[in-house]
Structure formats: C-alpha cells, structure tokens
Amino acid sequence: MINLKNIHKQYSRDSFGLKDINLQIKAGEFVSLVGQSGTGKTTLVKLIIAEERPDNGKIEIGGWDITNISNKEIPFLRRQIGVIFQDFKLLAKKTVEENISFALEVAGDNRKRIEKVVPRVMDIVGLSHKKFSYPHELSGGEQQRVAIARSLVHAPKILVADEPTGNLDTINTEEIIEILKKINDFGTTVLLVTHNRDIVNRLKKRVITIHDGKIISDEESGKYRL
Amino acid sequence: MGFIRILKFAFQDIFRNFSLSFMTVLILILMLLSINTLIVVRIITQKSIDTVKDQIDVSVYFNAKAVEEEISEIRSYISSFPEVTSETFLTKEQVLENFKKLYADNEEIMLSLTELGENPLGPTLIVKTRDPRDYKKIISALDVPEYRGIIEAKTFDDTEIAIEKITNVTNQLEKFTYFLTALFAIISFVIIFNTIRVAIYTQRIEIGIKKLVGATNWYVKGPYIIEALVFSMLSIVLSFLIILFAVSFLDNYLNVIFSAQDLLTKYYYSNIMELVSFQFLVVFLLTALSSSFAMSKYLRK
Numbered sequence: 001m002i003n004l005k006n007i008h009k010q011y012s013r014d015s016f017g018l019k020d021i022n023l024q025i026k027a028g029e030f031v032s033l034v035g036q037s038g039t040g041k042t043t044l045v046k047l048i049i050a051e052e053r054p055d056n057g058k059i060e061i062g063g064w065d066i067t068n069i070s071n072k073e074i075p076f077l078r079r080q081i082g083v084i085f086q087d088f089k090l091l092a093k094k095t096v097e098e099n100i101s102f103a104l105e106v107a108g109d110n111r112k113r114i115e116k117v118v119p120r121v122m123d124i125v126g127l128s129h130k131k132f133s134y135p136h137e138l139s140g141g142e143q144q145r146v147a148i149a150r151s152l153v154h155a156p157k158i159l160v161a162d163e164p165t166g167n168l169d170t171i172n173t174e175e176i177i178e179i180l181k182k183i184n185d186f187g188t189t190v191l192l193v194t195h196n197r198d199i200v201n202r203l204k205k206r207v208i209t210i211h212d213g214k215i216i217s218d219e220e221s222g223k224y225r226l
Numbered sequence: 227m228g229f230i231r232i233l234k235f236a237f238q239d240i241f242r243n244f245s246l247s248f249m250t251v252l253i254l255i256l257m258l259l260s261i262n263t264l265i266v267v268r269i270i271t272q273k274s275i276d277t278v279k280d281q282i283d284v285s286v287y288f289n290a291k292a293v294e295e296e297i298s299e300i301r302s303y304i305s306s307f308p309e310v311t312s313e314t315f316l317t318k319e320q321v322l323e324n325f326k327k328l329y330a331d332n333e334e335i336m337l338s339l340t341e342l343g344e345n346p347l348g349p350t351l352i353v354k355t356r357d358p359r360d361y362k363k364i365i366s367a368l369d370v371p372e373y374r375g376i377i378e379a380k381t382f383d384d385t386e387i388a389i390e391k392i393t394n395v396t397n398q399l400e401k402f403t404y405f406l407t408a409l410f411a412i413i414s415f416v417i418i419f420n421t422i423r424v425a426i427y428t429q430r431i432e433i434g435i436k437k438l439v440g441a442t443n444w445y446v447k448g449p450y451i452i453e454a455l456v457f458s459m460l461s462i463v464l465s466f467l468i469i470l471f472a473v474s475f476l477d478n479y480l481n482v483i484f485s486a487q488d489l490l491t492k493y494y495y496s497n498i499m500e501l502v503s504f505q506f507l508v509v510f511l512l513t514a515l516s517s518s519f520a521m522s523k524y525l526r527k
Contacts, residue, residue: 049438071526072442079440089435093242105231106441150439 001027001189007057017043019213030184032200033193035210041193045162082151082159086166088143090135097131100150121149141172162193197224236452253421254461257414262469268403275396283354285381290348292376309360314352321347358389422516433524454513462506
C-alpha cells in the first residue's frame with residue numbers, strides 16, 4: 001500500500017530530513033511511527049501526502065508512483081489518503097457539517113452523495129448532534145473527531161494520523177485511538193505518527209522507530225523503545 | 227455544479243469574514259474617492275484654465291480710412307487660420323458707441339470728440355484663438371507691409387508678456403495634475419495590492435487546509451476571484467453614490483464662480499458609463515490579480 005525506496009530528503013546543508021528510508025506498509029496494517037521531535041516523522045508524512053518531494057528515491061502509494069507527482073495530480077492523491085493532524089486543521093468559519101462536506105464538494109461529489117455520506121461519518125465519530133457547531137465551540141477531542149470524519153468521507157485506503165493526540169487529554173486520547181482502531185478494523189491502513197509511549201505499548205501493533213532521519217527499528221508487534 | 231459551489235463558498239466567506247470584507251470594501255471606496263477627487267480637481271483646474279484663456283483676445287484696430295474690401299480681405303485671411311476660434315467685427319459706429327460708453331464720465335474726452343465733428347475711430351476686429359500661444363502667429367501674419375496702412379494698432383504688444391505668463395502657469399498646472407494623477411494611481415495600486423495581500427495572508431492557513439483535503443487550485447482561488455468581483459462592484463456602486471452626491475453639492479458653489487451650469491454633475495452624468503466601467507475594470511483586475519499573486523505561494527503546497 002505504501003512503498004518507500006531509498007528515500008533521501010535534505011532541507012539544507014546541515015539539516016537532513018530523512019536518510020535512506022526503505023519502508024513497506026501492507027494494506028490493512030496499523031503502523032505506529034515513533035521517534036523524538038525533529039527526527040523526520042513529519043517529513044515522512046509530508047512525502048506521503050506530496051507536500052514535499054524527495055531528493056532521491058521512489059514513493060509508491062497504492063501502486064501509484066508519486067515521486068514526481070505533478071501539482072495537478074496532488075488533489076487526486078489527497079482525496080485517496082485521509083490525513084489528520086495534531087492541530088486538527090479545520091476551517092474556522094465553517095460548521096462541523098460544512099467542514100466535512102467541503103472535502104466532498106471540492107472533489108465534485110453530487111449533493112445526493114454528500115447528504116448520504118456526511119451524516120454517516122458524523123455518526124461514526126459520534127458528532128451528529130454538533131453538526132451546526134463551529135470548531136471554536138468544540139473541545140479538542142471533538143475537533144479531532146471532526147477531522148477524522150472529514151478524512152473518512154472518501155473512504156480512503158490509507159489514513160495518516162500525524163500526532164493526532166498531541167493536544168488532547170487522556171480521555172480524549174483514548175477515544176481517538178479507539179476510533180482509529182475501528183477504522184483499521186474496516187480495512188483501512190493506518191499510519192499513526194506519535195511519541196506517546198502508552199499508546200504505542202498498548203496497541204501491540206507494528207512499530208517503526210526513526211532516529212536522526214533513519215529507521216532504526218521495525219518490529220511487527222513492537223514497543224516504544226526510545 | 228463546481229461554479230455554483232464556488233459562488234456559495236465566496237458568499238459564505240464574505241459574510242462570515244464580515245469585518246475583513248468590510249475593511250476591504252472600505253479601502254477600495256477610499257481609493258476610488260481619492261481618484262475621483264483628482265478627476266474633480268482636474269475638471270475644475272481645466273475649467274479655470276479655459277476661463278482664463280477665454281479672457282484673452284487680440285484686438286486689431288483698423289485705420290479709420292480703411293476701405294471695406296481691404297478689411298474683408300484681412301477678416302477672411304484671419305478666419306482661414308485653424309487656430310482662430312472666433313472673430314468679432316465691430317464697425318466704426320459700434321466702436322464709437324463703446325468708446326462713448328466707456329468715457330461717458332470724462333467730460334474732456336467727450337468734449338474733444340464733439341469738437342472733432344467726425345468719428346476718428348476705425349473698425350475693430352476681436353480675435354480669439356484656441357490657445358494663447360497662437361496669438362503670436364496671427365499677429366506675425368498681420369505684420370506685413372501691405373497691411374501696414376490698413377491696420378493702425380494691435381493690442382498684442384501690450385498683452386504679450388501677460389499671455390506668456392498665463393500660458394506658463396496653465397501649462398505648469400496641467401503638468402501638475404498629470405503628475406498627481408500618476409502619483410495617485412501608483413499609491414492606489416500599492417494600497418489595493420497590500421490590502422488584498424494582507425487579506426490573503428490572514429487566510430493562508432485556510433488555503434493550506436483546503437489544499438490538504440484535496441481542493442484543486444480553482445476551488446481555492448475561485449471564491450477569492452468572486453469575492454474580488456463582489457467587492458469591486460460594491461465599492462464602485464457605493465463610491466459613485468457618494469461622488470454624485472458630492473458633485474451636485476459642489477456644483478452649487480462652482481455655478482457662482484464659473485458661468486457654466488452644473489459643471490461637475492454634467493461631466494459625471496454624460497460620462498457615467500465610461501467612468502464606472504473603466505474604474506470597475508481597473509479595481510476588479512487589480513483585486514483579482516493581487517489575490518492570485520498573493521495566493522500563488524500558498525497554492526504551491
């Protein structure tokens with residue numbers, strides 16, 4: 001599903017993002033990507049969603065070589081990958097329902113489909129009763145659930161979660177991880193970027209550890225080792 | 227369907243970012259008012275210059291003994307110059323009558339006139355040209371040996387310096403208004419560009435989010451172009467309402483100064499289509515292009 005071969009990314013002469021990354025994630029896997037701040041985790045996410053281009057190497061998503069993806073193709077890639085972030089990235093002037101339907105509207109989906117899909121994803125994340133609320137009227141956990149709902153509208157094969165619990169308390173963190181596990185149970189490949197030791201240890205799923213831009217361990221049922 | 231959604235996003239943005247929309251329209255209105263103030267200043271300056279120029283004329287005094295054929299020849303010669311806008315001929319009798327009116331209170335002059343017994347004054351031709359600079363050409367054309375016996379005097383010699391001074395002043399004024407226009411145009415461009423740039427800068431995170439969820443550049447840019455269109459239309463309508471009210475108010479004062487009635491109102495009403503469409507086009511293009519330019523770096527990611 002996600003295939004990275006000999007990936008190099010350097011930002012400046014002294015600042016390496018990633019060094020010789022080789023990584024294969026199969027369809028339906030739940031993978032935790034761990035590492036300290038500034039080790040290259042977010043760079044990896046940016047490469048997968050084509051926000052950055054590698055200096056060397058090859059990236060394939062679902063068999064699609066996106067190494068040199070054109071600017072015109074990027075929106076189509078992003079409609080196939082659900083992404084959630086630590087800071088939620090919700091449109092502040094749109095309601096919960098509008099934030100979610102926006103992802104479908106820009107993809108050109110018709111009203112009938114939007115009216116069918118949006119209530120369903122809001123139901124999955126348990127936010128049907130807040131559809132007219134604006135992001136600032138929601139708690140952090142609720143905002144992240146909106147972001148998850150939005151990422152699910154295209155029924156993506158891959159969900160990338162970049163520090164999704166970084167701004168949340170323990171209860172909300174648990175809720176978000178449970179939702180991610182549920183999504184993974186439906187068959188979606190989940191790549192969870194985190195430095196939350198407890199989450200990683202309790203998940204008992206594959207753990208890839210990055211340090212200084214390199215993969216230093218890759219364990220099938222691993223633990224947080226840093 | 228895409229266009230309707232873009233329209234919907236645009237109007238949502240306008241109303242939900244009301245303070246930003248309000249400030250943008252306000253800046254555009256202020257710029258349009260500044261530009262139109264300059265147009266008004268130019269009209270008034272031009273009218274003042276025309277009025278001053280209109281006060282200048284050259285009188286050609288014919289010899290009292292000049293015969294009609296010779297005078298007619300000179301009149302038709304002067305009329306043949308394209309620079310001449312009007313020529314008024316005063317007969318000997320008219321000149322005498324004007325003279326008497328002018329010196330009615332001066333007993334000595336009136337007494338001398340009676341003693342003479344005959345009209346000592348010759349006919350006069352009052353010539354007006356398009357520009358004061360043209361008088362010299364007309365006068366030089368008349369300053370030939372065959373006309374010396376027919377033409378007794380010309381007033382130009384006395385007024386040449388005054389005409390030159392007026393010409394200089396009016397030329398400088400015209401240049402100054404052109405300079406002001408250019409300066410205002412540059413200032414307007416910079417202010418509009420920066421207003422839009424700041425507006426887009428405040429929306430950079432939103433632009434990034436839209437791109438992240440798979441919006442194409444057209445879906446991100448489209449609403450801003452529509453907003454630019456709406457802001458331009460709104461600012462044009464509101465500023466022209468203010469301008470038309472202001473010029474009708476100003477005309478009350480200008481009517482007293484100039485003989486022309488409703489100078490500014492007439493100008494604005496007779497050129498309204500050109501003024502509105504040109505200013506709308508400039509404002510819309512400026513706002514739309516500034517938006518596109520300011521957005522380009524946020525659209526690359």
